[in-house]
Amino acid sequence: MVDVGGGIDAASNALAQAIALSVRADAGAGWADPIAAYDSVLVPYDPERLDAPAAERRLAQLVTDACERPLAMATGRIHRTPVRYGGADGPDLDAVAERLGLSPAQVVEAHAAASYRVFMLGFAPGFAYLGPLPEALHLPRRDHPRPRVPAGSVSIAGSQTAVYPVTTPGGWHLIGRTEAVIWDARRHEPAMFAPGDFVRFEPVRD
Numbered sequence: 760m761v762d763v764g765g766g767i768d769a770a771s772n773a774l775a776q777a778i779a780l781s782v783r784a785d786a787g788a789g790w791a792d793p794i795a796a797y798d799s800v801l802v803p804y805d806p807e808r809l810d811a812p813a814a815e816r817r818l819a820q821l822v823t824d825a826c827e828r829p830l831a832m833a834t835g836r837i838h839r840t841p842v843r844y845g846g847a848d849g850p851d852l853d854a855v856a857e858r859l860g861l862s863p864a865q866v867v868e869a870h871a872a873a874s875y876r877v878f879m880l881g882f883a884p885g886f887a888y889l890g891p892l893p894e895a896l897h898l899p900r901r902d903h904p905r906p907r908v909p910a911g912s913v914s915i916a917g918s919q920t921a922v923y924p925v926t927t928p929g930g931w932h933l934i935g936r937t938e939a940v941i942w943d944a945r946r947h948e949p950a951m952f953a954p955g956d957f958v959r960f961e962p963v964r965d
Contacts, residue, residue, distance in 0.1 A: 760801055760802070761799060762798065765797075765798045768891075769891065771797065772797055774798075775800050777825040777828065779793040791803035795954055836953070842935040842936065845935065848936035849935040852934045854932075859895065872893070873893055875958045880952070883942075884950070887958070892919055898915065898916065898932060900931060901931070904929060908926065910926045911941065913933070914933050924950070939951065
């Protein structure tokens with residue numbers, strides 16, 4: 760495990776993803792596919808090809824190489840995702856606005872104004888953790904998670920936002936919904952979003 764520190768931070772995440780890319784490029788040495796998270800990288804290896812000390816030395820060099828290269832902060836795809844905010848599509852929008860001291864329109868404006876980095880995938884197939892969320896929209900998760908959140912629900916919690924790719928339980932605040940298919944196992948790339956991509960939410964006007 761390589762821990763670069765920084766928590767939920769775009770620069771730390773970019774470095775973690777750069778390290779993962781370096782490991783993938785060196786796959787012939789005995790590495791399995793690395794998994795990058797917010798600010799860390801899990802690096803599996805084949806102990807029949809690399810013993811632990813050799814793996815540690817080689818990985819340390821890959822980390823050093825990645826740290827010495829300029830970080831590519833915007834090399835991923837940009838996904839422009841249409842969203843219907845509020846109403847039945849975003850049942851928590853009014854309550855979120857009241858708690859934040861904003862109008863619903865101000866919440867929508869702030870949410871749609873930002874460009875969100877895909878930090879990592881987890882929790883459910885294709886569930887992308889996106890951020891950073893504008894500070895004015897930071898809220899803790901709901902006290903009582905819903906047993907069923909519809910696929911396509913656009914949500915916020917803490918310093919992040921996300922789109923539920925499949926119907927699943929969830930404790931984030933639902934402020935809108937998209938008709939974009941975020942996860943489809945029949946596609947060549949089942950997940951619409953990938954780490955390093957960027958997402959822009961575009962309000963659908965009636």
